[in-house]
Amino acid sequence: MSPTKTTAAVESKQVTFLEAIRQALFEEMERDPTVVMIGEDIGVYGGAFKVTAGLLERFGWERVIDTPISETAIIGAAVGMSYLGLRPVAEMQFIDFIACCFNQLTNFAAKSHYRWGAPAPIVVRGPSGGGIHGGPFHSQNPEMYFTHTPGLKVIYPATAYDAKGLMKSAIRDNNPVLFFEHKFLYRRIKEELPEGDYTVPIGKASVRREGRDLTIISYAAMLHTSLEAAETLAREGIECEVVDLRTLLPLDKETILKSVVKTNKLLIVHEDTRTGGIAGEIAAIVCEGAFDQLDGPVMRVTSLDTPVPYSPPLEEQFLPNTEKVVAAARDLAKY
Amino acid sequence: MAVDVIMPQMGESIFEGTITKWLKKPGDKVERDEPLFEISTDKVDAEIPAPAAGVLKEIKINEGQTVPIQTVVAVIDAAGSAAAAPAPAKPAAPPKQEAPAPVAAKPAAPARTPEPAAPKSAPAAAPAQTSAPVSRPSAAPPPPPSAEPENGKRIHSSPLVRRLARESNIDLTQLSGTGAGGRISKKDIQAAIASGAGRSSAGTAAPPVRPSAPPPPSTGAAAVQGAIESAVPRERIYFGQYEVQPMSVMRQKIAEHMVASKRVSPHVYSVDEADMSVVSAARAKYKGEFETRYGAKLTFMPFFMRACVEALRAFPSVNSSVDGTNMVLHREINLGIAVSLDNGLIVPVVRNAEEKNFLGLQRAVNDLAERARTKKLKPEEVQEGTFAITNPGVYGGLMGLPVISQPNVAILGVGAIQKRVVVIDDAIAIRPMVYLTLSYDHRVVDGATAHQFMGKLKSVLEEWNEPLI
Numbered sequence: 001m002s003p004t005k006t007t008a009a010v011e012s013k014q015v016t017f018l019e020a021i022r023q024a025l026f027e028e029m030e031r032d033p034t035v036v037m038i039g040e041d042i043g044v045y046g047g048a049f050k051v052t053a054g055l056l057e058r059f060g061w062e063r064v065i066d067t068p069i070s071e072t073a074i075i076g077a078a079v080g081m082s083y084l085g086l087r088p089v090a091e092m093q094f095i096d097f098i099a100c101c102f103n104q105l106t107n108f109a110a111k112s113h114y115r116w117g118a119p120a121p122i123v124v125r126g127p128s129g130g131g132i133h134g135g136p137f138h139s140q141n142p143e144m145y146f147t148h149t150p151g152l153k154v155i156y157p158a159t160a161y162d163a164k165g166l167m168k169s170a171i172r173d174n175n176p177v178l179f180f181e182h183k184f185l186y187r188r189i190k191e192e193l194p195e196g197d198y199t200v201p202i203g204k205a206s207v208r209r210e211g212r213d214l215t216i217i218s219y220a221a222m223l224h225t226s227l228e229a230a231e232t233l234a235r236e237g238i239e240c241e242v243v244d245l246r247t248l249l250p251l252d253k254e255t256i257l258k259s260v261v262k263t264n265k266l267l268i269v270h271e272d273t274r275t276g277g278i279a280g281e282i283a284a285i286v287c288e289g290a291f292d293q294l295d296g297p298v299m300r301v302t303s304l305d306t307p308v309p310y311s312p313p314l315e316e317q318f319l320p321n322t323e324k325v326v327a328a329a330r331d332l333a334k335y
Numbered sequence: 336m337a338v339d340v341i342m343p344q345m346g347e348s349i350f351e352g353t354i355t356k357w358l359k360k361p362g363d364k365v366e367r368d369e370p371l372f373e374i375s376t377d378k379v380d381a382e383i384p385a386p387a388a389g390v391l392k393e394i395k396i397n398e399g400q401t402v403p404i405q406t407v408v409a410v411i412d413a414a415g416s417a418a419a420a421p422a423p424a425k426p427a428a429p430p431k432q433e434a435p436a437p438v439a440a441k442p443a444a445p446a447r448t449p450e451p452a453a454p455k456s457a458p459a460a461a462p463a464q465t466s467a468p469v470s471r472p473s474a475a476p477p478p479p480p481s482a483e484p485e486n487g488k489r490i491h492s493s494p495l496v497r498r499l500a501r502e503s504n505i506d507l508t509q510l511s512g513t514g515a516g517g518r519i520s521k522k523d524i525q526a527a528i529a530s531g532a533g534r535s536s537a538g539t540a541a542p543p544v545r546p547s548a549p550p551p552p553s554t555g556a557a558a559v560q561g562a563i564e565s566a567v568p569r570e571r572i573y574f575g576q577y578e579v580q581p582m583s584v585m586r587q588k589i590a591e592h593m594v595a596s597k598r599v600s601p602h603v604y605s606v607d608e609a610d611m612s613v614v615s616a617a618r619a620k621y622k623g624e625f626e627t628r629y630g631a632k633l634t635f636m637p638f639f640m641r642a643c644v645e646a647l648r649a650f651p652s653v654n655s656s657v658d659g660t661n662m663v664l665h666r667e668i669n670l671g672i673a674v675s676l677d678n679g680l681i682v683p684v685v686r687n688a689e690e691k692n693f694l695g696l697q698r699a700v701n702d703l704a705e706r707a708r709t710k711k712l713k714p715e716e717v718q719e720g721t722f723a724i725t726n727p728g729v730y731g732g733l734m735g736l737p738v739i740s741q742p743n744v745a746i747l748g749v750g751a752i753q754k755r756v757v758v759i760d761d762a763i764a765i766r767p768m769v770y771l772t773l774s775y776d777h778r779v780v781d782g783a784t785a786h787q788f789m790g791k792l793k794s795v796l797e798e799w800n801e802p803l804i
Contacts, residue, residue, distance in 0.1 A: 264495050264521055291494050292494040292495055292497070292498035293494070293495050293498075294493055294494050294495055295493045295494075295495040295496065295520060295521040296493060331515075334514070334515050335493075335514055335515050335518065335520070
């Protein structure tokens with residue numbers, strides 16, 4: 001938490017996913033005085049995961065605001081601030097609590113520009129996802145409630161590079177943007193980031209691995225699971241193309257369809273629960289856009305349709321993993 | 336074709352079921368997956384769908400009866416499913432073994448389908464022998480809903496495959512699939528397009544194009560059943576500049592036959608040489624008159640044919656076929672004469688050569704060779720040979736080591752007739768000599784027989800005394 005650790009100088013060294021996000025926040029607050037932070041325990045405490053550590057010391061209490069435990073108030077205040085020319089970044093301490101401010105997000109933030117001509121340039125960010133024995137209220141993936149809401153943007157990066165670049169794009173975007181940070185990745189992935197300012201475009205997927213036998217579409221922590229599965233499958237002669245969605249809303253249909261045209265087989269992997277997850281949406285898009293390119297059914301590997309179990313062996317059964325992805329890909333390749 | 340309907344296992348610990356209601360009666364038409372009967376078990380009551388489309392032929396277990404799982408409860412007469420193989424049976428596949436019959440009696444003749452194929456086709460197994468129930472393929476993803484074509488046969492493919500088939504004018508009912516559950520997959524349709532269509536064949540003057548991935552193997556349509564195997568990973572074939580030429584059907588069949596013949600018959604070779612002076616002299620003397628009188632060209636071939644007939648008479652085991660542990664000794668001597676064509680070869684057969692005189696043999700071989708080259712042979716003229724003669728010498732070869740034409744057990748290769756220096760009574764002489772090579776199947780022909788056979792050939796040729804005219 002010391003000031004020296006929080007300087008924005010980007011040295012060429014390995015940076016964690018979490019640190020990359022922090023750098024983005026720091027650099028944007030430096031660059032643009034209207035960028036402010038608001039959330040529970042983000043100031044004095046530096047955030048439950050230390051994402052906002054050092055910001056209060058650097059930018060002061062008028063720009064780093066600790067709030068009571070009220071998500072509705074946080075988002076309501078953020079939208080109000082944005083009407084007055086500020087660009088707030090609101091934190092949900094665990095993204096699971098975003099359910100508390102559902103109304104503020106979907107009926108105010110999302111429709112503000114449409115209904116009143118009043119843009120609401122807010123970013124709502126928070127740690128999401130499971131695999132850390134957090135139980136049902138600290139492990140969810142609620143992205144689809146908001147992907148279903150026109151007027152919002154939904155981002156869910158998988159790499160440190162993207163996390164930093166997309167956070168900057170989110171802050172600079174004039175729409176309300178939800179930014180999901182998979183907590184499993186926070187300290188587990190490290191990358192070397194380039195010097196200087198850079199952004200990653202919202203709404204563009206990325207082909208992480210080229211292949212010709214089948215396409216795996218994924219995002220967030222499951223991207224890494226999918227890449228691991230692709231390695232195993234390559235040894236069996238099945239070459240997978242792995243696509244990282246990065247943004248869920250707007251969805252990069254072009255990249256999705258291009259890959260399906262190339263391989264003719266599609267497997268979607270997401271940690272979100274099965275029913276209503278984005279796999280169904282992508283399957284429909286592929287049927288609409290590339291039906292006679294399909295040489296097999298669209299398949300998906302997802303979490304089970306249950307709350308996230310607290311018991312570790314049950315959580316393991318609940319979540320997708322490399323073995324499940326490999327098995328599904330083998331079936332699809334054989335079809 | 337009869338399809339068994341069985342009592343299914345509804346749960347891991349369930350071992351019997353009770354039929355509570357039949358939803359169809361014998362004589363009713365059923366669709367595949369249409370509810371056929373209802374059962375009751377310890378755990379669950381269920382509606383059981385029909386495993387095949389057709390007509391319900393017979394109900395074996397009535398309502399109220401309890402039977403163990405897997406019991407056949409009914410039989411469906413399935414319609415139009417599991418089409419019989421449309422093509423000649425693989426030459427190498429041994430037909431179903433009949434009980435070994437005594438050599439003298441004729442064994443039960445299996446049904447045969449005459450095929451206009453270059454290699455001899457093995458007799459097809461009698462159709463009535465097997466009636467295996469149709470087994471539901473277990474594909475992990477359920478088969479996609481596929482369009483029912485006009486003839487009612489369900490074809491499992493995929494939207495991509497159907498589109499490619501439409502674009503290339505390929506009839507999917509003619510293809511067999513290698514995908515899960517026999518589905519026609521992308522690979523299969525691409526292979527069919529590469530070989531079958533031929534419209535965009537690469538055998539044109541266009542500059543060779545390197546495809547980004549090795550082209551799919553040209554296994555052709557369902558007509559050619561054996562896969563032509565590669566000894567190295569296919570990628571190793573494609574390097575540098577090249578042009579891909581799909582094989583013609585004849586070439587594919589030749590390729591298959593050669594592989595099968597080498598695989599099935601252990602080939603051993605005997606080489607001998609014959610002094611053709613007497614034959615040459617006879618031919619030279621009578622050539623003019625022969626051709627004038629009979630209107631037939633006089634070649635060397637009938638001399639060799641006659642020698643073979645005599646040798647085969649003396650050594651009948653060389654005029655046989657092998658069927659499992661039986662040797663089938665043929666009474667007729669039907670000589671196959673290999674004829675080289677533009678892009679392949681064919682072996683028309685002179686039937687009953689043992690009944691023909693010299694003129695008969697010459698006429699037969701001339702006629703068959705002519706019609707072979709003009710593609711006017713009838714299917715029965717390339718079948719039922721018992722021994723074959725090939726002539727690598729006609730292209731100048733000293734000798735050749737031919738592949739046995741199945742299901743024969745031997746083939747004679749005749750080299751070029753060349754004047755050579757030989758030793759006779761310790762003096763040097765110049766004689767027209769010919770190398771004769773016998774390739775034989777060591778399962779039934781041993782070296783001793785082979786060499787004696789060759790000896791007989793040699794003596795017939797060297798002591799030729801049959802009048803030509």
